[in-house]
Amino acid sequence: MSDLRLVIFDVDGTLVDSQAEILAAMALAFQAEGMALPERETVLSIVGLSLAEAFQVLCPDSDETRRARMVAAYKDGFMTLRSQDKEMGPLFDGAREALDELRAQDHTLLAVATGKSRRGLDKVLERHGLTGVFHSEQVADHHPSKPNPSMILTALNETGVMPHKAVMLGDTTFDMDMARAAGIKKIGVTWGYHPAETLQPDAMIDDFAALSGVVDQLIGY
Structure with a gap:
C-alpha cells in the first residue's frame, strides 16, 4: 500500500x-x-x-x-x-483528460472532497459519466465543513495512502486550509471561484494539462 x-x-x-x-x-x-x-x-x-x-x-x-x-x-x-435537464455545470476544459491520465496509472488513486451533499455529488458524477471513477468520495453529509480536515483524513484512511503521498486540488482557500490541516500537499487552480493570489498552495496550475506533472513533482511517481 x-x-x-x-x-x-x-x-x-x-x-x-x-x-x-x-x-x-x-x-x-x-x-x-x-x-x-x-x-x-x-x-x-x-x-x-x-x-x-x-x-x-x-x-x-x-x-x-x-x-x-x-x-x-x-x-x-x-x-x-x-x-429541467439544462447543462449549467460543464466540466472545465481538460478535466476529463486529466482524470483519464491519472486513472490509467496503477499506483494513483483518485478521491473527491466536496461541500456538496451525497445527492448532489451523485447527480454530478452521473451527468458527466464519472460514477465509479473515484476510490473515495467525501461529501458534506458526513463531515464538518471545510476547512476541517475530516474529509481528507477519511479519504486517506479509506485508501490506505500515507499523507506524504497525497495531494489536494482545489480552487478555494477552504481547500488549501483543509489540505494544510491534514498535512498533505496542495495544488491550486487559477480558474476557480477564489482569487488565485489568496490560495497559497504548494503549486499552482492554470491548465489541467499540467496536473499530472505537478503531482509527480509534489508527491513522487
Whole structure:
C-alpha cells in the first residue's frame, strides 16, 4: 500500500464550472424569503463550505430557523434546475483528460472532497459519466465543513495512502486550509471561484494539462 498515491479533487470551481446553477439556486433561496441576493462575488466566495456554514456567512443577521429554510430552498432549487435537464455545470476544459491520465496509472488513486451533499455529488458524477471513477468520495453529509480536515483524513484512511503521498486540488482557500490541516500537499487552480493570489498552495496550475506533472513533482511517481 505504501507505493500508492492519492489525488483528491474538489468539485465546484475545480472540476465543474457550476457557478451558473449555484447562483440560480441561491437566487431561488433568497427569493423564497423575500431577501435580496448578495453580489455574485460574495456568493461565489462561500463555494466549498457546507450549506449551513455558507448561509451563516451570507445571512449573519438571520436566525437559525430561517437559514435552515434557505438551505432547504437551495437544495430544492438545485434539484429543480437539474430536472429541467439544462447543462449549467460543464466540466472545465481538460478535466476529463486529466482524470483519464491519472486513472490509467496503477499506483494513483483518485478521491473527491466536496461541500456538496451525497445527492448532489451523485447527480454530478452521473451527468458527466464519472460514477465509479473515484476510490473515495467525501461529501458534506458526513463531515464538518471545510476547512476541517475530516474529509481528507477519511479519504486517506479509506485508501490506505500515507499523507506524504497525497495531494489536494482545489480552487478555494477552504481547500488549501483543509489540505494544510491534514498535512498533505496542495495544488491550486487559477480558474476557480477564489482569487488565485489568496490560495497559497504548494503549486499552482492554470491548465489541467499540467496536473499530472505537478503531482509527480509534489508527491513522487
